[in-house]
Amino acid sequence: MSDKRPAIPARPSAIRPTAVGPAAWAATAKAAWVHLVLGGYSLLVLCPILLVLVNSFKTRAAIFDDPLALPTATTFSVVGYTKVLGQSAVAGMFLNSAIVTGVSMALILLFGAMAAWALTEYEFPGRRWLSLFLAFGIMVPIRLGSVSILQTMVALDLVNTLTALVLVYVAQGLPLAVMILSEFILQVPRELKDAARCDGVGEFEIFFRVVLPLLMPAVATVAVFTMVPIWNDLWFPLILAPGESTQTITLGVQQFIGQFATDWNAVLAALSLAVLPVLLLYALASRQLIRGITAGAVK
Template sequence: MTRKIYKPLSAFGVHCMLGGYTLLALFPIVLILINAFKTKAAIFDNPLAFPTAETFFLGGFEKVIAKSHFMLYFGNSLTVTLASLALILLFGAMAAWALSEYKFRGNRMLAIYMMIGIMVPIRLGTVSILELIVQLNLINTLTALVLVYTAQGLPLAVMILSEFIAQIPKELKEAARCDGVGEFKIFFQVILPLIRPAVATVAVFTMIPVWNDLWFPLILAPGEETQTVTLGVQQFIGQYVTDWNSVLAALSLAVIPVLILYSIFSRQLIRGLTSGAVK
């Protein structure tokens, strides 16, 4: 009897904890969304209240879209994020395949070197990175951001993907080789489809830091034509006066790609997390 009572109670406690964490994580997003459609006076009067007929206001969205270069900033962020994501997933999967499948001198040391990239923040090398970008004449270009973000995301991608690739049965790969399938075809036609949950996990974990980053756009690409969303929003924040309607409207629009990506890869992300936990 005690066990029968204990199991529902423990499950109920777990669900309560998860529900509380979900509310805590969603609260800032909901707060931004509901205040983006309110007048400035209503925002400060009652920030937790939903917009009403008297407080509903779209002036922030009109100013962001019509009177600023927000769409340019949005396009820059989208370009940098998608390009970085593509390079991280491609090179990360290929490096993980090489480290997991082929044994060569320095294999373990190379894997450890990749792991150090996770422990050491890339921002510690900002000065050296800036000097290198200047020498390559890439300052104020989106290419500079793509290269930095690719280097930043590769260590985590290699670590996650190599663990999943190591779990694939050797018999499957050997059977493909016996049929005369080349290594590239084995990788693209056999390995990649089997690690889709891990790829989705890496994509979500990689995209969010890149999309939200302010540090490297401010240092490497602060020009008017290369600003990202996070940097462009700063124009509405002043030392003495802040246009909160425009700031909240810009943040609301900036959340859209993250929500779309998560809705697309949510099932694969959950599969990747649960598979990683079991393994």
Template sequence: MRQPVSHLAGSSFTHLVLAGYTLLSLFPLFLVLINAFKSRAGIFDAPLALPNGETFSTIGFEKVLGKAHFLGFFGNSLTVTVLSLVLILLFGAMAAWALSEYRFRGQRLILLFFAFGIMVPIRLGTVAILELMVKLELVNTLSALVLVYTAQGLPLAILILSEFIQQIPKELKEAARCDGVGEFTIFFQIILPLIRPAIATVAVFTMVPVWNDLWFPLILAPGEATQTITLGVQQFIGQYATDWNAVLASLSLAVLPVLVIYVFFSRQLIRGITAGAVK
């Protein structure tokens, strides 16, 4: 049966809008990548043109990888991001399981508390967080960043994961309990595999803000040994002159982990988003 003309027109318009939004979102990334492989003159003379024989240059990457402590900054960002993700996903899944599976006094208040954590930006508590880190002697350490990012990501992770856990049939869990399976075994061997799309969704949504954050690294870990990649890029930006070759090369290398994560988890991410849309 042929589809109505109005349906085809609506579908075509939707795809056109989505394609336009995709191009608009990818254009800044495309601009950074093509200019990262240009000379300084090529960047300013024709910023929208592709590199050619006259403008092609890798001087920015040579400066970043050779003269700067870029690999150290990259390692710091990777360490902070991975540890934060592990803690967020582990504690978030466990808290979501407890809030979804068990009934106890104050349960609704705890859920409201986590929802409040999503609505209120954590940056509003920067002064209090800095004072706490000073008292704990964690300033200029990666541990301070891991703790802050874990607290920042837990509310969203708990609410998303609890919504998915509630959709798991109770008969599956009750059957496991009847067979004598413990609660930890049910959680790690039954629940976690069933909510992998939700875990991938939380991981992607959590990783991007952590990897790209400049605020807390600047305040809590500005030392050279603890700088993250976003803070390390600032060394190429001066008050009177900016090394645009190095800046664009740094940004190009910094975006690679995000792209890799998306490539590997894109299917799980789409499944998680679409599943959450119909719950």
């Protein structure tokens, strides 16, 4: 009996690569173009911040000689930070900005979330008109009413107080906060809220324990969009709280700018320090911010 077995055809040593079609090349080119545009925009946004930061560590002469150059051993200087941090008033300005921004953000998030819950969950007379009124508050800049706001604060004896700034910033940030949070509350499944009501949970408890934890991406988005205009605002601190004890850091930087001479080292150092809280907030809330912005983009 023969031991020969039928020969098995040899397997190909390698799999032939598939040809890349025009659709794949078009998708790759589109992705590369999108990344190029976003990278260019990011560079455009970051360049002024980097320019301020780099020049804050240079001497005055080096700033004017070559503002785009990096600090060297001969041009490196921290005299601006020494002047800024050596003044006790600067610490008070940072504290004023932190108090105004923190209290305003907390009130905007609290009242904005509660108003959004009421507008989306309950039916009551005037609900549509109230929503339109809030939308109108987004379209009309609050600075158009600066004269009336100043007259009101004078009548209430709130000029040169942080309370005046908090009230204005809360009124400024509430419309946008309500609109953003309303859209997110509408995405919360009604079955989840109805199940809580069937278990005997009260409305306040449903809002704070069931709905609010699901709104963290939206809350982070509103917090970032609210903090930046408040922290960087110069207009209302200038007209409502120009006193030495109530100056914010944005207004306080102006003391280094004179009519005939400007201490650019101190100005750039103060601006660099003023940017840090905004960058810190973005670093802490960036993931929630991206989730909040992209929520609902993919169904």
